Amino acid sequence: MALHLVTDFDLRKDALPWLRAQRASWTGAGARGGCAGVLENNYESLRVLNVERNGNIIYTYKDDKGNVSFGLYDCQTRQNEHLYTFEKDLQVVSCSVNSERTLLAASLVQSTKEGRKNELQPGSKCLTLLVEICPVNNVKVLKAVDSYLWVQFLYPHVDSHPLPENHLLLISEEKYIEQFHIQVIQEGGNRVVAKNSGHLRKERVAEDFVWAQWDMSEQRLYYIDMKKSRTLLKCIQFCGDENFKLMFEAPLDISLSDSGFKLVNFGCGYPQDQEKLPKYLSLCIFTNRTGSLCVCYSPKFVSWEQITYSVFYFHKGYSKTFTAALGSVHSPVTKGITFLNLEYYIAVYLPGHFFHLLNIQHPDLICHSLFLTGSNDVISMLPHSPLQSLSGSLVLDWCSGKLYRVFLSQSCLLQFLWHPRPDWEKMAVLHCLLSCGRDPQFVESKIIQWISENISACYSFDPIQEFIIASSYWSIYPETSNMDTLLPYSSVLTWNTEIPGITLVTEEITLPLMKVHSFKSYWEKLNANLDYVKYSKTHLHYNNNMVRREWHSLISEEKTGKRRSKVYVRNILDNAVRVISNLEARNLVSEPRSTPLFQEEDNHQRLLVGLMVSELKDHLLRHLQGVEKKKIEQMVLDYCSKLLDLICRILETSWRKHNLHPWVLHFNRRASAAEFAVFHIMTRILEATRSLFLPLPPGFHTLHTILGVHCLPLHNLLHYIDNGVLLLTETAVTRLMKDLDNTEKNEKLKFSIIVRLPPLIGQKICRLWDHPMSSNIISRNHVKQLLQNYKKQPQSSVIDKSSFSVEFLPLNYFIETLTDIESSNRALYGFEGHDNVDAKFVEEAALKHTTMLLGL
Template sequence: MALRLVAEFDLWKDVFPWLRVQRAASASAGTPGGGADVLENNYESLRVLNIERNGNVIYTYKHLYTFEKDLQVVSCSVNSERTLLAASLVQSSKEGRKNELQPGSKCLTLLVEIHPINNVKVLKAVDSYIWVQFLYPHVDSHPLPENHLLLISEEKYIEQFHIQVIQEDGNRVVIKNSGHLPRDRVAEDFVWAQWDMSEQRLYYIDLKKSRSTLKCIQFCADENFNLMFEAPLDIPLSDSVFKLVNFGCDDIQDQDKSSKYPMLCIFTNHTGSLCVCYSPKFDSWEQIMYTVFYFHKGHSKTFTAALGSADSHVTKGITFLNLDYYVAVYLPGHFFHLLNIQHPDLICHSLFLTGNNEVIDMLPHSPLQSLSGSLVLNWCSGKLYRAFLNQSYLLQFLWNTRLDCEKIAVLHCVLSCGQDPQFLEAKIIQWISENVSACHSFDLIQEFIIASSYWSIYSETSDIDKLLPCSSVLTWNAEIPGITLATEEITLPLMKVHSFKGYWEKLNCNLEYVKYSKPQLHYNNCMVRREWHSLISEEKTGKRRSNVYVRNILDNAIKVISNLEARNLVSEPRLTPLFQEEDNHQRLLLGLMVSELKDHLLRHLQGVEKKKIEQMVLDYISKLLDLICQILETSWKKHNLHPRVLHFNRQASAAEFAVFHIMTRILEATNSLFLPLPPGFHTLHTILGVHCLPLHSLLHYIDNGVLLLTETAVIRLMKDLDNTEKNEKLKFSIIVRLPPVIGQKICRLWDHPMSSNIISRNHVKRLLQNYKKQPQSSMIDKSSFSIEFLPLNYFIATLTDIESSNQALYTFEGHDNVDAKFVEEAALKHTTMLLGL
């Protein structure tokens, strides 16, 4: 199943056997009331009461402390030193189960010294329910002189007791001034509250003029408590509602009737996200609705899930679980949703599974409670789980699903797991190589490269999600089967404290971004595209800017390639012939991207060291290149290609066709985003193109920019192929399409009349581009010409005159034998060849 629950505590496996041993020992010792049969008859009273911040699980069997036989524990908490215990007890019915809440119920709240004696102080004796919770500051090596205890009353107020303890007679711990314990009123007139045990936060909702307002109290070790924010919450609540979340086991309400009550919970994570998940009570058996308020993004989304047939009765409520970057929402037997809370803007980044799916059927049907982080508690079974996304299931699902929306959602789920990323990337690349053309709504290679590069440096700083794109998909208009969605803007929380640390600093940063940063600050390669085209244009005209600037850009590329090689020290040598040539155009693109991305991050990542940013940039771009190499390497290995593929004098194989196709898809993916390619990519692509394509298709690919002619590839072509008629046609077609700078070099390597003709044409074009006709004698000295062909004679005389007037300027660079005489001979040879003489 998509969700993997790993048990960290099992009441029946971890506690029940121990109790059995204790009971058996008591029975053998003749202790009254002992015996294993008593345990068997009272197993229902074995239940979890609370889980503390340090991982301590508080459970009870029959009674923790026996005061009266008709009292039962409702709430219980132990301080971090395990010297004090707070417990709230209520009267029970004769059947051994507590009565439904009703006027006149008696609730007794006690504070007990448990190290090493049991002095008891009554904190409350009232006619309403009370819940207790010790505060847990960050663990210190020495005991705290003062403990803080929260009392939550059904009368809709929360108090904090300050309890000082002292040591007497060695390690005996007692309460100081137990007759008068100072206390503060933390909150009042609330209708709902949730406790975050890990971060020591209290969320609660109060009603003012029928308007719901969410508030949060942060408890700290070095101070009392602070009201952190207020946020209007557009959900219908009434004074008659009273609900507590994560204050121990809440079984006042019948869990079987949970669908009759609204469900509300709050999730946060270390990146500064704040999500409020709300599901109203169900009014229909045909569809279920729930809303998620993404306060860190400034909007809410209301999801409506179709349940199918009208007889699909819902007997259990919706369950919300916190999975770090995701929120899992599921209704047993009906649907399972994974909501991407880090990037919720597009619905395709979340996964929606419905119907009779095995992932839904395998999840527990009993209610689960999401605690801090990824801890999940099943109150009914007494099992505490750590919840993970199941990578194996998601990878298998990736192979089997046919929907584009599920492919892109699962792709992001897998990459965000963060467990063994190299293994996951290898599996995804294997899937891509088999399904490269399977997606119609997005480019599969493009999405993988962008998403994987993003997640590779995400842990460096939480602000990276605002500055780098996580997806290549900008819009998504396709429907998700079984789901309708409505998005609304919401009012942002008002921060009440102005000195932020940790999570609060990141949340405040997210809120500031939503307020002021529009349009988004995501990096793109627009500036790189413009600058690269400018440099290439300057290269063609010979007017390139200062050598220092270009050298710095190329140095950036060297740093990226060195960083990539350092990252791959432990991996196998690459089979594909990449990084084996200069390829200055790709190196310019690499270096420009380093420069632009570094400037982008430096502008917006305030407070981050420059060296760290520079390394992040190198890692990010190295990852881009490495992923491209991995995709090509996987295809190369799959088809068992050999280095002999680099030679032109051989026939293409089906394997080469397959690799050429994947390289063409990689080129399409990178071109639209203007991403750099590994030096040598275009050479290999061109060589495979010459092998695999007929001449007319090959020239069409070249003319449309799909194949980029590199000097290395063309030199190899000229050397490998002989001068048969077919090869001459190919060589000529290639040479005339070369940039002039490369073309001049290549023509010298081909000893052929066609090559001499091209050299001559370039020489003549160079001489005549600034030529101004001068008055000349109408008589031509025929004695200087061996052939009596007046047009040619006149033309050669003109060239000779230009050469003699400024020999230094017009000599063909690097080829001393190119002159008017060479042009004449080349023209005659070419004419002879054309006439077949």
């Protein structure tokens, strides 16, 4: 299954055995009252009531006399604790305990059993009580009304001493929310209600709302205000002290006028009241630490053939409305849609029909989200009972009393890649694995293995490109929340292919209006996201266009013998040195690589690496305000190193798979099928990086060229070289000149290679080949250098014509001219590091070449 549910708490396994043991101990002791007869035999009354911020779980149960009791399960110690017992037959609507476990707030209604009355407060439907439970002292009535009430203690983060007050929220079915301030004092080592607690101070937090959601982890209250003509979403943040702040208001284009009253995450709720709630309406809000704000909404069913649900991506400035086909009429809809928060994703599923994994960080393209229909096995394996997303990865199944921690299943998603599936599913799974993988190194290795086995399996995108871009992005994404606006996360910019079973409508929405001016933590990140949507007029994603232009400029200057400031070039190469050093340091902690890379000074690739570091650093410095320069420099270094590392690992995986060895760098052997396979992988890597203008690790082109010489016929090899697929490096050609003998076939190959070399490299390589053809090329270059600025001068009389023994007048005259130039301008004489090239050398080379052409 795509979702992996790990049980954190099971009411029947973690609480029931303790309750049975309690009953047995009290029964055996013949005790009367207290916990005697703690639970009736059928255990049907045992149910979860609430999950507090610290993870503690409150549950309720009845003894065989109908008395209602409250228990607490401590998630840290894995121990149960009895909190309190009401010796009355009551039904619990809501319950909460303060963080010190000294105060219990509970809302109760009279028993549904015929003939029983609410003896605590006659004439009222719902009674809300505040109970001192440690030590047991008194019970205070907070409310006694005819409407239902829910309670929730606040759990502020306090760094110093405990606060002198507890704060309790009271939520009324009459559409208002109050906050009670309960002063507490220290007595006998326990925190209890103050002696003068006859009149608790309270204040109105919200009113005239129809829907509210409690975020226990972040202590936030979301509610929808219906006072005005439109649906207005508001959020209140509760602070460490008694203060609370209205953080934002945001209009929602939905209708809740006939939806009744609904609460989310305020405990389980009173079961008898569930029939009053709309059966299929679903609305919830999810946030994460990156500053996202998503409102998920599914209205009542209009048709049994399809279902509609919307997600308002406020941090992106638009909403997406999805319409999913329900398919077979033989599988009727018995439950509503379930929304689950999975950090970077939202899971939307309807048991037995579909499962949709929505990418909330990058929701632009539908192919970044995974949509599976009911025919998939993964759907049938998901829980069919309603799940409530609490905070983080916690979800609660109210029916079974199980608390789950939900993860995306890596093994299941990896299997998706290997099965024949459409490109959009492969794309979605790839991103999902990289963003949610708990072991990135393992996940990347599995994806690389899949790529090496399925290099041509995708038609709509290049898997190598997508993997390199996405994995490099996620490797530094946690460093700052603004990375999704500054770095590319996908190689695919548009996606027009429809996904069967689902349609999509995207609309712009009005952004939330922030009501405060000082932001911290999550709110600072949300505000930054909103500012980006409001004020960003251009696309800020980094691209290599500037690097492309600068790199081509430097290469052109190198060819013409010109080069800008040495300091500038040295800084660029120093950037590359740091990246390569960082990359080699990564290799030391992993398995040593057998691929023969990093064994040469590939100046062109080093220039490209250094330029990318420089441009990317400037890009991030411009747009990452408030981030230290050293941190940005390290992020850039890690990003570029990661990019090269991924390329090396793709090549390494193919190298090990085909069991190649470093001796493939020699030319005294025929190519094998394994070398053909690795050459193909390297060619695909080159294609993937070239269109994005990404650097390659030094040594890549040398290895690629040598494999090309092994694997390709001469005409194909030259075609690859002429079209830039194979780049001739000095190292590769040097090996070729040294390792190949001078057979007719090899001579043709060597000459074809030499004439295609850049002049500077060609001059060096020709000296390594002791052959008339090489001498001819050296002579041509020497003559070209001497004659490029030659102006005819009167013949010098000092030339000794008797030294030319061959009576070939055109050649004699030409050699005399060269000798005259050499003797008159020694600055033009010879090539650097090769003093034997002179007019005499040219004469001998010309005669040898003529003899060879004439077959003499």
